[in-house]
Amino acid sequence: MNHEFSTPTGTHVRTLLILGASGDLTGRLLLPGLTRLIAAGRAPGIALAGAGAPGYSPEQWLARVTEVCSAAEAEATDAGRAELQKIRATTSYSDIDVTVPGELSKLVATLQGPVALYFALPPAVSQKACEVLEPGELPESTLLVMEKPFGSDERSAQELNRTLIRLVPEENIHRVDHFLGKGTVFNIMGLRFANRLLEPLFTAEHVEKIEIIYDEELALEGRAGYYDRAGALRDMIQSHLLQVLGLLTMNAPATLKERDVRDHLGSVLRAAAIAGTPAESTRRARYTAGTSKGRPVPDYASEQGVNRDANTETLAEVTLNINNSRWAGVPFVLRAGKALGRMRKEAIITFRPVSHLPTGFKGTDEPTRLRIGFGPDTLELDLDVNGPGDLYTLDRVTLAAELNSPDLLPYGEVLLGVLSGDPTLSVRGDTAEECWRIVDPILAAWANNEVPIEEYAAGGNGPLGWETNCTLPTS
Numbered sequence: 001m002n003h004e005f006s007t008p009t010g011t012h013v014r015t016l017l018i019l020g021a022s023g024d025l026t027g028r029l030l031l032p033g034l035t036r037l038i039a040a041g042r043a044p045g046i047a048l049a050g051a052g053a054p055g056y057s058p059e060q061w062l063a064r065v066t067e068v069c070s071a072a073e074a075e076a077t078d079a080g081r082a083e084l085q086k087i088r089a090t091t092s093y094s095d096i097d098v099t100v101p102g103e104l105s106k107l108v109a110t111l112q113g114p115v116a117l118y119f120a121l122p123p124a125v126s127q128k129a130c131e132v133l134e135p136g137e138l139p140e141s142t143l144l145v146m147e148k149p150f151g152s153d154e155r156s157a158q159e160l161n162r163t164l165i166r167l168v169p170e171e172n173i174h175r176v177d178h179f180l181g182k183g184t185v186f187n188i189m190g191l192r193f194a195n196r197l198l199e200p201l202f203t204a205e206h207v208e209k210i211e212i213i214y215d216e217e218l219a220l221e222g223r224a225g226y227y228d229r230a231g232a233l234r235d236m237i238q239s240h241l242l243q244v245l246g247l248l249t250m251n252a253p254a255t256l257k258e259r260d261v262r263d264h265l266g267s268v269l270r271a272a273a274i275a276g277t278p279a280e281s282t283r284r285a286r287y288t289a290g291t292s293k294g295r296p297v298p299d300y301a302s303e304q305g306v307n308r309d310a311n312t313e314t315l316a317e318v319t320l321n322i323n324n325s326r327w328a329g330v331p332f333v334l335r336a337g338k339a340l341g342r343m344r345k346e347a348i349i350t351f352r353p354v355s356h357l358p359t360g361f362k363g364t365d366e367p368t369r370l371r372i373g374f375g376p377d378t379l380e381l382d383l384d385v386n387g388p389g390d391l392y393t394l395d396r397v398t399l400a401a402e403l404n405s406p407d408l409l410p411y412g413e414v415l416l417g418v419l420s421g422d423p424t425l426s427v428r429g430d431t432a433e434e435c436w437r438i439v440d441p442i443l444a445a446w447a448n449n450e451v452p453i454e455e456y457a458a459g460g461n462g463p464l465g466w467e468t469n470c471t472l473p474t475s
């Protein structure tokens with residue numbers, strides 16, 4: 001995205017300090033995202049530092065950084081290659097316990113500022129690290145980059161916001177939702193607001209239903225420690241899918257400046273709520289043993305690290321309404337799940353039928369749809385045409401496009417925003433609280449067993465009967 005508008009605080013980060021240097025997020029997503037950004041020549045002059053708990057060494061950090069830099073060098077511009085080499089030569093590692101008062105600010109003071117502190121730590125550790133920081137202890141230009149989950153309900157998100165805002169201004173707090181860095185997700189704005197064909201159609205008058213579906217084939221894959229405490233509702237719907245919903249339903253901002261975009265996104269999510277009681281408008285399920293892509297998948301409840309009595313859902317579906325004049329009455333179905341038979345990551349906009357179809361047309365009268373694929377990145381728009389063949393019979397054609405994959409990884413886009421001090425692609429504090437406000441009643445009802453937990457075999461399509469609520473996949 002274009003960052004020329006940004007830098008509301010004039011911050012231009014000089015050093016990225018990753019806390020949790022030995023962690024999974026750092027190795028799998030942050031470092032590859034960063035080095036691809038540097039390779040493309042889009043983060044000139046940035047310095048990289050790592051920090052973590054004792055037990056990890058500067059040599060291990062250097063080996064980790066060297067490996068990802070080498071991988072990125074293959075595709076780098078000349079300038080990018082030189083920057084990657086500089087990163088390898090200058091990166092530093094410190095072992096500190098970030099929860100000990102004074103340790104973090106001492107380290108920050110040794111680095112060239114402004115510094116972006118990336119909290120790639122367990123959520124409770126990130127929270128503690130921020131709580132022990134005193135106002136004024138960090139330079140005001142410091143950026144705090146917080147990972148999901150941001151709190152565990154509305155109240156804890158409010159508390160965390162209060163803790164952070166003591167330390168730096170809101171514009172310097174980046175609450176990461178890497179979905180906003182996915183090209184096709186952020187491009188929803190271009191699709192909606194730059195096309196006369198679509199722009200007027202995104203209202204209750206023209207749209208019958210919107211679905212946002214994120215079905216994964218992957219099962220638990222050894223992540224019980226995180227996932228069993230989160231579940232599909234918290235892991236995907238509360239965070240990523242609500243951001244997609246916001247982009248699909250917000251009013252057009254006047255500009256792409258962060259204030260305009262985030263005001264509109266926040267405003268529409270404030271109008272969102274579950275469509276009825278949790279029993280009427282939510283469903284949850286957990287997978288049992290099955291086969292996925294020819295591989296046996298064990299019963300979720302028997303996986304190591306899973307508390308079978310916690311009833312953690314691996315598939316969740318919620319129906320929301322947006323209670324404003326643009327969207328009143330339209331159902332929004334958000335669904336996310338694991339260990340399903342088919343990967344499906346898409347938003348489906350189902351349009352209402354025309355107000356009058358000229359009498360005499362024959363053929364199926366299926367609603368037309370726009371499908372936005374989030375991986376692979378695709379667009380499909382249905383149209384009804386008559387002919388060839390019988391002139392009076394309607395046939396369905398679908399205009400389909402495969403979108404170019406973006407040159408940056410989603411975490412590269414997120415980091416580009418962080419390093420240039422542009423929080424547009426991060427979640428604003430009030431919106432982070434709103435997202436919990438939307439799902440808190442569902443979590444409470446589920447904890448209270450008001451909605452039964454159903455079962456489905458791994459590798460299948462989900463529990464029997466669920467298919468009626470969601471549009472079937474194409475082909």
Ligand code: NDP
Pocket residue numbers: 019020021022023024025026051052053054055056096097098099119120121122123125147148149
């Ligand atoms: P990991 O458990 O893999 O890594 C956590 C890191 O924090 C480790 O390097 C650990 O060091 C370090 N650490 C723990 N306690 C302290 C401490 N007191 N002081 C300094 N360092 C400490 O977690 P992940 O990388 O998976 O997750 C990090 C964050 O990112 C979490 O908030 C998670 O929710 C979020 N996230 C993760 C994703 C992923 O795919 N992994 C995806 C999206 C978000 P040590 O190992 O030595 O204890």
